[in-house]
Amino acid sequence: MESHVECTQCGVLMTTWCADGSPTRYYQCPFCKRTLCSAYDEVFQRGALARRVVAPVRVPAASIPEASREDKRWHEVKGRANRWFARLEAEGSRCAPAVAVAVAARVPA
Ligand SMILES: [Zn+2]
Numbered sequence: 445m446e447s448h449v450e451c452t453q454c455g456v457l458m459t460t461w462c463a464d465g466s467p468t469r470y471y472q473c474p475f476c477k478r479t480l481c482s483a484y485d486e487v488f489q490r491g492a493l494a495r496r497v498v499a500p501v502r503v504p505a506a507s508i509p510e511a512s513r514e515d516k517r518w519h520e521v522k523g524r525a526n527r528w529f530a531r532l533e534a535e536g537s538r539c540a541p542a543v544a545v546a547v548a549a550r551v552p553a
Pocket residue numbers: 451452453454455473474475476477478
């Protein structure tokens with residue numbers, strides 16, 4: 445079931461989208477343009493910026509602007525970059541002990 449997210453500043457439901465094949469979902473407030481990512485679930489748990497709601501808040505649909513195509517595209521690219529950096533970091537931490545051992549082996553006793 446897809447959850448609904450409400451912007452705590454504006455009190456409206458945030459528009460949502462995700463890239464094809466990606467588990468990451470983005471939420472954007474149509475009024476203040478704040479954009480959040482499902483990868484950082486603690487933001488929703490604390491409720492400072494946004495909160496998950498069970499039943500959608502009733503707001504006239506015509507008054508809610510959609511996230512722009514550029515915003516959606518930007519956050520897809522940003523999500524891809526975040527996944528890439530996370531993979532690099534994970535690969536780097538796996539390689540780091542080997543590098544430390546190799547460096548230590550070159551230091552004369
Ligand atoms: Zn807002």
